[in-house]
Amino acid sequence: MxxxxxxxxxxxxxxxxxxxxxxxxxxxxxxxxxxxxxxxxxxxxxxxxxxxxxxxxxxxxxxxxxxxxxxxxxxxxxxxxxxxxxxxxxxxxxxxxxxxxxxxxxxxxRNRFPRADTDGSPLLLDPTLQDPLNHLRLVLPVCTYKSLTDQGAACLEVFGLNTRGVLVEGRRTAYGTAKQSVELWRIATDQGRHDKAAEVVRIAWNRPLADVLAAMFHQSGHPAADLLFDGEEETLGFLRDRALREAFLTAA
Structure with missing residues (x-):
């Protein structure tokens, strides 16, 4: 999400x-x-x-x-x-x-709509009202979600985001293609091929499971980013590049 x-x-x-x-x-x-x-x-x-x-x-x-x-x-x-x-x-x-x-x-x-026991507020996330990144953290590179709040936990359970194998495997593939996208953007930009770089950004966001790309940028700014991207230092370096972040995040 x-x-x-x-x-x-x-x-x-x-x-x-x-x-x-x-x-x-x-x-x-x-x-x-x-x-x-x-x-x-x-x-x-x-x-x-x-x-x-x-x-x-x-x-x-x-x-x-x-x-x-x-x-x-x-x-x-x-x-x-x-x-x-x-x-x-x-x-x-x-x-x-x-x-x-x-x-x-x-x-x-279906008709499932869990509510909080305390105040009856909805536990499912409406992505037009709330940022799912504040409630769910994607564990890279295994690409399963960890709930950060009760709302995140409810979404994992109701939509089976970690139990539907096709989704987890799809996110792993999306992680690989997202890493390739940021590398291709860097190469195209260094070569002065700015139209090519813009096309890379457009395609990256239009692929299924764009939540993986969003999570990567979000986590690259986390205080524990070095741990979250352990073994993925090159990718983290790309994601921290100011020009790259601006190109991708303004198009999100």
Whole structure:
């Protein structure tokens, strides 16, 4: 997971969402769950509303339409961060919509929405509101995550970020290609091939599992970076280069 910026919706799509929310609010509280489910599955919503939502979410998503949870699978589903079965009034709330792959949405998350025992706040991370780097640390080079907070732990459990072997192996591959990217940027820049260097940056961020690249830059500035990158001193040197950091992080 990486930090994402929430996009603004087109005015007509936003107005449609508000109208459906009013329709749900006008029904009896006991009927709102069924009303929300019926409206969300209505053919008009599928044809007109969901298309606008998917377009906006796709523009926000990491890489080429990647899942906002695992960062690997293609984002095909509009996920309700707070499930509509638990919060029907948020069914058409733009701030409650994220892009997910079908596996994260239907196999992992489903209607699970853990809350803190202390204050009832959500334990899952919304990457448009919180920076996952403050809650999850990628252990390099094994590329499994360590939770730093209860929210990080909840995400690991709900989305299986460490137990889905394909994700862990994919992150290991992504780590190797990310190291190659920063080295290629250095070579291209030293040769004065600035268009080539810019292309390297663009491709690096558009690959699946861009969370690996984000974690590398984040950890390179950590006080314990020398330990975190033990045996990877050359990579750490690249990541600490001021010009390289500016080129990659301004494009993130």
């Amino acid at each position: 990486i930090r994402l910026q929430r996009a603004a919706l087109p005015a007509d799509t936003a107005a449609q969402l508000e109208g459906f929310t009013r329709d749900i609010a006008r029904t009896a509280e006991s009927d709102r769950k069924d009303t929300a489910a019926r409206l969300w599955s209505h053919s008009t919503v599928r044809r007109h509303v969901r298309e606008g939502l998917l377009d906006a979410l796709t523009d926000m998503a990491p890489g080429h339409q990647r899942c906002m949870y695992c960062g690997d699978g293609q984002g095909t589903d509009i996920d309700h961060f707070e499930p509509k079965s638990l919060a029907p009034l948020r069914t058409f709330d733009w701030l409650n919509h994220l892009l997910a792959c079908s596996y994260c949405n239907s196999n992992q998350k």
